[in-house]
Amino acid sequence: MTAGYDPAAFVPFAVTVDLAVFTVRGGRLHVLLIRRGQQPYEGAWALPGGFVTPRESAETAARRELAEETGLPENVVAALHLEQLRTYSEPDRDPRMRVVSVAFTALVADLPEPAAQGGGDAAHARWVPVGEIGPHPASGREDADLASLAFDHAVILADARERVGSKLEYTCLATAFCPPEFTLGELQSVYETVWDTALDRPNFRRKVLATPGFVEAVPGAARLTGGRGKPAALYRPGPATALHPPLLRPSEGRTR
Amino acid sequence: MTAGYDPAAFVPFAVTVDLAVFTVRGGRLHVLLIRRGQQPYEGAWALPGGFVTPRESAETAARRELAEETGLPENVVAALHLEQLRTYSEPDRDPRMRVVSVAFTALVADLPEPAAQGGGDAAHARWVPVGEIGPHPASGREDADLASLAFDHAVILADARERVGSKLEYTCLATAFCPPEFTLGELQSVYETVWDTALDRPNFRRKVLATPGFVEAVPGAARLTGGRGKPAALYRPGPATALHPPLLRPSEGRTR
DNA sequence: CAAATAGTGTCTTTCAGACATTATTCA
DNA sequence: TGAATAATGTCTGAAAGACACTATTTG
Numbered sequence: 276m277t278a279g280y281d282p283a284a285f286v287p288f289a290v291t292v293d294l295a296v297f298t299v300r301g302g303r304l305h306v307l308l309i310r311r312g313q314q315p316y317e318g319a320w321a322l323p324g325g326f327v328t329p330r331e332s333a334e335t336a337a338r339r340e341l342a343e344e345t346g347l348p349e350n351v352v353a354a355l356h357l358e359q360l361r362t363y364s365e366p367d368r369d370p371r372m373r374v375v376s377v378a379f380t381a382l383v384a385d386l387p388e389p390a391a392q393g394g395g396d397a398a399h400a401r402w403v404p405v406g407e408i409g410p411h412p413a414s415g416r417e418d419a420d421l422a423s424l425a426f427d428h429a430v431i432l433a434d435a436r437e438r439v440g441s442k443l444e445y446t447c448l449a450t451a452f453c454p455p456e457f458t459l460g461e462l463q464s465v466y467e468t469v470w471d472t473a474l475d476r477p478n479f480r481r482k483v484l485a486t487p488g489f490v491e492a493v494p495g496a497a498r499l500t501g502g503r504g505k506p507a508a509l510y511r512p513g514p515a516t517a518l519h520p521p522l523l524r525p526s527e528g529r530t531r
Numbered sequence: 532m533t534a535g536y537d538p539a540a541f542v543p544f545a546v547t548v549d550l551a552v553f554t555v556r557g558g559r560l561h562v563l564l565i566r567r568g569q570q571p572y573e574g575a576w577a578l579p580g581g582f583v584t585p586r587e588s589a590e591t592a593a594r595r596e597l598a599e600e601t602g603l604p605e606n607v608v609a610a611l612h613l614e615q616l617r618t619y620s621e622p623d624r625d626p627r628m629r630v631v632s633v634a635f636t637a638l639v640a641d642l643p644e645p646a647a648q649g650g651g652d653a654a655h656a657r658w659v660p661v662g663e664i665g666p667h668p669a670s671g672r673e674d675a676d677l678a679s680l681a682f683d684h685a686v687i688l689a690d691a692r693e694r695v696g697s698k699l700e701y702t703c704l705a706t707a708f709c710p711p712e713f714t715l716g717e718l719q720s721v722y723e724t725v726w727d728t729a730l731d732r733p734n735f736r737r738k739v740l741a742t743p744g745f746v747e748a749v750p751g752a753a754r755l756t757g758g759r760g761k762p763a764a765l766y767r768p769g770p771a772t773a774l775h776p777p778l779l780r781p782s783e784g785r786t787r
Numbered sequence: 788c789a790a791a792t793a794g795t796g797t798c799t800t801t802c803a804g805a806c807a808t809t810a811t812t813c814a
Numbered sequence: 815t816g817a818a819t820a821a822t823g824t825c826t827g828a829a830a831g832a833c834a835c836t837a838t839t840t841g
Binding site: 731733734737738741755758759760761762776779781 | 802803804805806810811812813814
């Protein structure tokens with residue numbers, strides 16, 4: 276910023292935040308979308324977000340907008356791991372005015388349906404399987420409007436998916452997709468869902484348990500998973516945040 | 532952006548870009564700084580950058596500002612690998628007005644001194660060893676003003692260093708620090724300089740040469756490096772961009 | 788018992804770290 | 815020749831991939 280504050284150089288921008296909030300439900304990756312109530316893109320699906328106010332940072336704004344616009348419970352929003360993705364600043368990304376948007380990603384565990392939908396301002400928020408979004412619909416799509424998202428949100432969503440996929444490789448963030456206590460099978464299915472790859476179960480166990488601080492066993496606890504079979508031991512997230520060495524995606528894995 | 536365009540919600544921000552441009556020179560990591568000519572922080576060192584204009588993206592602005600403010604040759608700026616780092620939006624990061632800044636990192640090969648310094652607008656641009664910046668000066672610092680940078684640029688610089696370090700682990704970006712043709716010893720010294728770690732030469736060679744598309748041999752070419760010893764073979768950057776598997780930093784390497 | 792799910796053990800290959808050795812050049 | 819630098823080879827141990835096998839539960 277050498278140029279200082281030449282008045283001719285100062286140009287007013289609007290600054291917004293957009294959020295790509297993911298969850299894993301039923302073996303599919305979902306993202307939280309809201310249906311727009313105003314122009315432009317009225318009626319289209321969009322990522323939640325909104326304007327940054329004069330006295331808050333982008334991250335603060337992101338957390339506030341998420342609480343206002345979606346039905347996510349207060350405690351979930353407050354504890355959310357929010358990561359800045361990148362900033363989108365193409366001049367014509369908004370048809371009306373110059374808007375620069377700071378995008379964030381967040382991961383939450385699957386929630387009881389009513390809490391996730393909420394009421395009031397959140398009446399138009401919905402978890403959407405990412406596979407149902409885009410111009411080449413999977414058969415059985417419920418909503419034809421998902422063919423394209425508002426603004427450049429399809430690009431933001433794609434970038435966010437890629438980021439989440441690589442974060443799983445070298446951080447312990449996958450536990451953020453799980454409830455407070457989870458089985459290793461559930462943790463593995465998070466990886467398989469996000470990467471869309473099958474993983475070898477014994478090798479996955481070995482890797483996770485060999486990483487100090489990734490997960491901690493809950494002594495004595497067990498949970499029956501599929502109604503049948505041996506109950507699985509339960510684990511909690513451990514204190515570690517990084518994975519050394521990383522848990523790399525299979526290079527050419529069959530995509531199930 | 533569900534909220535639409537409620538006039539009460541629209542707040543004008545200034546949007547700027549800041550650049551952390553690195554090079555390796557003489558076994559030390561350097562960053563390009565400029566000395567500010569105006570308030571605030573007049574006389575302080577700062578990262579190059581400036582305002583985004585109404586019809587350009589942040590990345591376009593970053594490239595333009597770099598060309599205007601520093602003496603970097605046109606062709607270098609045009610071909611530069613520019614990567615968005617993150618956006619800094621704390622409300623009081625600029626003492627005068629609300630400024631949101633999109634930060635970028637870039638890597639360049641060491642340049643002939645005059646070209647890097649330039650004249651005119653670039654008269655106050657300088658390559659500064661990153662070790663000489665900050666409150667705990669290495670002995671022999673030339674410039675006491677480097678104890679602190681303008682605005683939050685010390686934070687941006689620290690984030691950029693961390694990002695560059697990890698990019699070297701899983702991308703082929705290290706070649707961006709090298710001239711068009713380089714020796715493996717030069718490439719290794721890039722890693723050693725950025726990571727501040729000594730690497731085993733035979734193992735480094737093996738790893739680099741075993742990664743398809745990282746580097747390509749220049750047939751027959753060789754260069755004498757230290758005035759003595761066997762001339763080293765020359766290599767060019769290859770077509771690969773990612774490193775699979777990654778070249779990880781030694782966990783507890785001696786720091787030379 | 789069969790089906791389903793959790794969990795263990797083992798073999799093999801790949802790869803990284805350590806380090807000895809050879810090759811080529813200049814003073 | 816000796817110092818300096820590049821390049822090759824080898825041993826070892828850690829970790830990943832493949833996969834056979836055991837354990838515990840429900841119906």
